[in-house]
Amino acid sequence: xxxxxxxxxxxxxxxxxxxxxxxxxxxxxxxxxxxxxxxxxxxxxxxxxxxxxxxxxxxxxxxxxxxxxxxxxxxxxxxxxxxxxxxxxxxxxxxxxxxxxxxxxxxxxxxxxxxxxxxxxxxxxxxxxxxxxxxxxxxxxxxxxxxxxxxxxxxxxxxxxxxxxxxxxxxxxxxxxxxxxxxxxxxxxxxxxxxxxxxxxxxxxxxxxxxxxxxxxxxxxxxxxxxxxxxxxxxxxxxxxxxxxxxxxxxxxxxxxxxxxxxxxxxxxxxxxxxxxxxxxxxxxxxxxxxxxxxxxxxxxxxxxxxxxxxxxxxxxxxxxxxxxxxxxxxxxxxxxxxxxxxxxxxxxxxxxxxxxxxxxxxxxxxxxxxxxxxxxxxxxxxxxxxxxxxxxxxxxxxxxxxxxxxxxxxxxxxxxxxxxxxxxxxxxx
Amino acid sequence: xxxxxxxxxxxxxxxxxxxxxxxxxxxxxxxxxxxxxxxxxxxxxxxxxxxxxxxxxxxxxxxxxxxxxxxxxxxxxxxxxxxxxxxxxxxxxxxxxxxxxxxxxxxxxxxxxxxxxxxxxxxxxxxxxxxxxxxxxxxxxxxxxxxxxxxxxxxxxxxxxxxxxxxxxxxxxxxxxxxxxxxxxx
Amino acid sequence: xxxxxxxxxxxxxxxxxxxxxxxxxxxxxxxxxxxxxxxxxxxxxxxxxxxxxxxxxxxxxxxxxxxxxxxxxxxxxxxxxxxxxxxxxxxxxxxxxxxxxxxxxxxxxxxxxxxxxxxxxxxxxxxxxxx
Numbered sequence: 001x002x003x004x005x006x007x008x009x010x011x012x013x014x015x016x017x018x019x020x021x022x023x024x025x026x027x028x029x030x031x032x033x034x035x036x037x038x039x040x041x042x043x044x045x046x047x048x049x050x051x052x053x054x055x056x057x058x059x060x061x062x063x064x065x066x067x068x069x070x071x072x073x074x075x076x077x078x079x080x081x082x083x084x085x086x087x088x089x090x091x092x093x094x095x096x097x098x099x100x101x102x103x104x105x106x107x108x109x110x111x112x113x114x115x116x117x118x119x120x121x122x123x124x125x126x127x128x129x130x131x132x133x134x135x136x137x138x139x140x141x142x143x144x145x146x147x148x149x150x151x152x153x154x155x156x157x158x159x160x161x162x163x164x165x166x167x168x169x170x171x172x173x174x175x176x177x178x179x180x181x182x183x184x185x186x187x188x189x190x191x192x193x194x195x196x197x198x199x200x201x202x203x204x205x206x207x208x209x210x211x212x213x214x215x216x217x218x219x220x221x222x223x224x225x226x227x228x229x230x231x232x233x234x235x236x237x238x239x240x241x242x243x244x245x246x247x248x249x250x251x252x253x254x255x256x257x258x259x260x261x262x263x264x265x266x267x268x269x270x271x272x273x274x275x276x277x278x279x280x281x282x283x284x285x286x287x288x289x290x291x292x293x294x295x296x297x298x299x300x301x302x303x304x305x306x307x308x309x310x311x312x313x314x315x316x317x318x319x320x321x322x323x324x325x326x327x328x329x330x331x332x333x334x335x336x337x338x339x340x341x342x343x344x345x346x347x348x349x350x351x352x353x354x355x356x357x358x359x360x361x362x363x364x365x366x367x368x369x370x371x372x373x374x375x376x377x378x379x380x381x382x383x384x385x386x387x388x389x390x391x392x393x394x395x396x397x398x399x400x401x402x403x404x405x406x407x408x409x410x411x412x413x414x415x416x417x418x419x420x421x422x423x424x425x426x427x428x429x430x
Numbered sequence: 431x432x433x434x435x436x437x438x439x440x441x442x443x444x445x446x447x448x449x450x451x452x453x454x455x456x457x458x459x460x461x462x463x464x465x466x467x468x469x470x471x472x473x474x475x476x477x478x479x480x481x482x483x484x485x486x487x488x489x490x491x492x493x494x495x496x497x498x499x500x501x502x503x504x505x506x507x508x509x510x511x512x513x514x515x516x517x518x519x520x521x522x523x524x525x526x527x528x529x530x531x532x533x534x535x536x537x538x539x540x541x542x543x544x545x546x547x548x549x550x551x552x553x554x555x556x557x558x559x560x561x562x563x564x565x566x567x568x569x570x571x572x573x574x575x576x577x578x579x580x581x582x583x584x585x586x587x588x589x590x591x592x593x594x595x596x597x598x599x600x601x602x603x604x605x606x607x608x609x610x611x612x613x614x615x616x
Numbered sequence: 617x618x619x620x621x622x623x624x625x626x627x628x629x630x631x632x633x634x635x636x637x638x639x640x641x642x643x644x645x646x647x648x649x650x651x652x653x654x655x656x657x658x659x660x661x662x663x664x665x666x667x668x669x670x671x672x673x674x675x676x677x678x679x680x681x682x683x684x685x686x687x688x689x690x691x692x693x694x695x696x697x698x699x700x701x702x703x704x705x706x707x708x709x710x711x712x713x714x715x716x717x718x719x720x721x722x723x724x725x726x727x728x729x730x731x732x733x734x735x736x737x738x739x740x741x742x743x744x745x746x747x
Contacts, residue, residue, distance in 0.1 A: 019623035021630070028631050032638065082650040086659040092472055098639045105635040109628050120627045123572060127499035127698055134507035138479060141514045145472060149661030154676075157518070161680050164511055164687040171694035178701040187705040188574055191698060251661060255646030259639060401737035404683070408735045412690070412726070416719065419697070423704060427712055430705045447622065490625055500695050508691040512684040519681055577699030581711045591714060594696070598721040601689045605725040608685045609732050612678045 010366075014112075014194070016120020027119045031108045039265040040070040046389050053393035064335035065318060080254040085147060088251065092146035097252070097259035100139030104266035107132045111273045112194045114283045114373030125193035126178065129274055130171060133229075136267060137163045140248050143260070147251035155247030158237045162403055166228035166235075169411035173222040176214065176415070176422040177278040180207050183426060197282030204289045206281040214422050219279040221415045226271040228407065230264060233392035237400055272384035273377075280380050283373035294357075301353045301368055304375040308346035315339030451491060458484040471517045475510065482506045496573045682734045686726070693722050 008020040015023035044059070044066065051058025059066025084093055110125040112118040122128055137160050144156020181199035182189030190196060200206055208219045228235040237247075244250070249260045276282060285300045316339045322332045349371065356368035398406070457480065464477035482505045489498040580594050700707075700715050707714075729735060 016624045016627045021623070021626060024627035025630055028627065028634055032634065078646060078649050080646075080650055081652065082646050083654075083658060085661045086656075087661060089470070089472065092476065094643065095476060097643065098636070101639045102632065102635050106628070106632050109631045119631060120624050122495060122624065122628075124495045124499040127496070127503065127695075131499055131502035131507055134503065135479075137507070137511055138514070141511065141518075142472065142476070145514070145518060147661065153518075157515075157676060157680050160511060160515075161683045164508075164684060168687060168690040168694070171691070172697070175694065175697045175701045178698065179704060182702060182705050187703075189702040189704075191573055191702065254650050255642050259642060399738065404735055404737055408686075408726075409730070416723075420716070420719075423701075423712055423715075426705060427708060430708075493621065495625075496699065503695055504688070504691055508684075508688045512681070512688060515681045515684045518676070519678065573699050573702050577703040578706075580696070581700055581703070581707050581714055595714070595717055595721075597692070597696075598718045601692060602721055602725045605685055605689050606728060608682055609729060609734060612682060613732075 012116050014116050014118045014121045016109075016118075016122075024119055027117075028109075031119065032105070035105070035108065035266055035269065036262075038269060039262055040074075042265055042268075042385060043070045043073070043261075045385075046392075049386070049389045050393050064322075064331040064338070067334075067338065074258070077255050077258045082254045082256060083251070085149060085251050087148035089146045089148065092142055093251075096139050096143035096146055097256055097263070098139075099142065100136050100263040101259050101266075103132055103135035103139060104263040104270065107270045108266075110193050111270065112197060112277060112282055113377050114370055115194060115198075117283075117370060117374055118194065121192055121194045124191050126174060126191050126196065126274070126278070129193070129270070130167075130174065133267060133270060134163075134167055136263065139263070143252070144248040147248075149251050151244050151246070151250045152248045155237075155244045155250065158244075158400060159231050159248060162235065162237055162400075162407070163229055163231070165404060165407035166225040166411070169221055169407060169415045170225035170229060172412070172415040172419055173218045173225065174274075174278065176218045176419045177207050179419070179422050179426050180210050180215065183429065187430060193277050193282075196277055197284065200281050201284060201288075206279060206284075208279040211422060211425050214418050214425070215279065217414065218418050218422070219275070221411050221418070222275055222279070225407075225411060226275060227388070227391060228403070230268045230271060230388075232264075232268065232388055234395035234397050235403060236392075236397060237403060268385065268388055269381060272381045275384060276377060276380040283377045285372060285376050298353075298357060301357075301372055302350070304371055305346045305349035305353055307375075307379075308342050308349060312339050312342035312346055315342060447491060451488070454484045454487045454491070457481075458488070472514070475513055475517060478513070479506055479510055482510070494572060496576055679734060679737065682729070686729055686734070689722060689725055693719070 004020060004022050008015060008018060008023045011018045011020075015021070015027055047069070048058040048066065059069040062068045062072045084090055107129045109119045110122050110128055112121070140163070141156050141160045144152040144154075144160075147153070177196070178189050178191060180189075180203075181196055184199065184202060190199065203210070207215045209215060227233075231237070249257055252260060281288075285303075287296075291300075315335055319332055319336050319339060322328050322335070352368055352371060356365045461477040461480035461484070465474045465481065468474045468477065482501060486498045486501040486506070489495075489501055580590050582591075696718065697715070700711065704711055
């Protein structure tokens with residue numbers, strides 16, 4: 001293999017920092033594939049989970065338990081008629097979904113899945129993330145305007161007003177986390193995403209527990225604001241079906257519409273990643289201070305394998321519980337294959353975890369560590385993704401005036417107070 | 431300029447930066463030209479977004495990532511939303527009927543040439559006016575440097591404290607004016 | 617640690633470029649593969665089956681504009697807060713009070729807007745006859 005491929009493998013830096021453009025490109029493609037896959041599975045999971053919340057079955061026909069439903073949907077959307085309304089501004093109508101998607105995808109450059117598992121580490125990481133993700137508002141406004149139709153226009157105005165309102169509380173909550181990064185010997189903080197997690201590592205505490213309850217309150221403010229920021233229930237004013245049909249993308253159809261959905265889910269994952277990075281210790285495993293030693297390391301390194309084993313077990317329970325009829329045979333086999341696939345992944349992870357324990361082993365221990373970092377990061381993000389579904393199933397939609405009141409009159413004062421309190425405590429401790 | 435940077439930190443030597451610079455500068459100028467020539471205001475606004483983002487890219491090339499981030503957050507993310515709202519508030523069809531360049535063009539021309547003269551002056555006299563050390567801020571501490579300039583006490587390096595406080599008053603005046611202007615007449 | 621400044625930001629350009637290409641491919645694919653059988657009813661904007669009246673690009677509440685203005689006020693404040701937060705512990709109390717003055721002035725703006733009822737929408741605003 002050429003030098004530029006192998007030389008990076010031992011590095012502890014992100015490809016961007018190490019100046020290795022080849023691996024940076026590989027990371028970019030992995031992220032694109034990963035996000036697309038995550039959005040598809042999220043689509044399936046959301047429909048299934050919502051259905052079970054409402055004592056329905058959800059998709060059951062396309063593949064075992066509707067597992068192939070996202071693929072079927074993608075094909076359907078591709079073949080659908082691509083309508084541009086007569087009065088629409090064609091150029092802007094084309095560009096609007098692109099703006100949304102670009103804003104949602106470009107932020108992934110700096111998300112740290114591990115200490116070296118990011119495309120690049122920028123010194124303005126968090127500023128860059130908030131800035132670029134705020135560009136998504138432009139896509140929404142422009143889409144509503146281009147449609148030249150009443151529902152999209154009102155939806156676009158509402159949702160953009162909502163997004164900018166909650167961005168304020170969000171930005172202020174982030175500042176209090178940045179303040180906490182400066183509690184080290186040098187006395188200066190950092191805006192770099194990797195630097196923020198490193199600071200939590202050095203201080204030995206996730207920022208959600210720092211200066212209790214200040215970190216917790218800032219986190220809660222952020223967690224509320226991020227739901228509003230991504231236009232999800234109970235803040236899905238933009239898509240209030242009962243009032244606005246589908247909001248700003250009413251006139252969109254086919255894959256063009258799916259770009260908006262892709263952008264929405266990608267944005268959900270990226271804001272969850274910000275929350276995980278800032279307050280939940282990023283790639284760190286839980287209790288990394290309290291439960292130390294090689295025994296605990298081994299136990300925690302088994303978690304990825306155990307997770308996949310659990311998923312495989314669920315799949316096999318599904319196989320057993322399938323009706324014993326001949327017309328379910330294909331579905332049964334399909335689910336069993338899926339279960340074996342998950343089991344195989346679990347086996348691989350198990351081998352890596354056991355064999356990669358020591359430095360002299362056949363599999364370098366860095367592989368084991370990297371899997372651990374990515375696993376814990378993704379697990380924390382996955383919890384947020386499930387919460388997004390849970391919120392949607394549980395809470396009724398806010399009214400627009402309530403929404404604006406919560407954003408400006410409740411969250412903003414709270415986050416400012418927390419910020420000032422954190423600053424005072426931070427200065428007093430120095 | 432380049433030699434000064436190279437002298438302090440050899441690894442920071444930029445690769446093929448002239449091409450990036452000319453690419454970004456062309457993009458900024460072309461889209462800025464589109465902003466003033468498009469009849470449709472929303473098309474102009476879209477072009478303006480491109481201009482602002484390419485200017486952010488230029489800041490990035492000047493070893494000022496923080497300023498680039500601010501450019502994206504405040505201008506592309508904040509001011510453009512305001513612009514789009516304003517565009518939607520006005521009746522767009524009327525602008526189609528108006529003449530593209532109004533009678534005020536001599537004033538615009540005068541302002542543009544005055545600005546150009548200023549830039550030319552700064553460009554020619556630049557070495558003397560702007561000390562070299564401004565180019566030497568190490569990239570890794572760009573944010574800290576800016577913070578030090580803005581907030582440090584007057585004795586050390588914070589010469590812009592007063593300007594910073596005035597900025598808040600400016601913003602306050604802007605929001606008061608917006609409310610007063612839009613207030614419903616009783 | 618090498619400070620590969622441009623190498624560090626180059627992936628951003630690659631990321632952006634690939635995202636653009638990908639999104640364009642998706643939109644073009646949808647345009648090429650999907651069928652096109654337009655008719656007047658289909659091409660008219662969705663209005664629950666009612667004939668749309670006039671152009672929609674008309675006028676709406678000026679409050680949206682005020683919210684955007686208020687957003688810029690706080691956006692700029694947040695941008696000032698980031699570098700401040702980074703070196704606050706070096707600045708000590710002087711830097712702290714500096715920022716408190718700034719926040720106080722911005723809060724006057726919020727308070728004014730609040731009292732003027734710009735942040736009230738719907739029924740309350742309608743009853744009071746504010747903006």
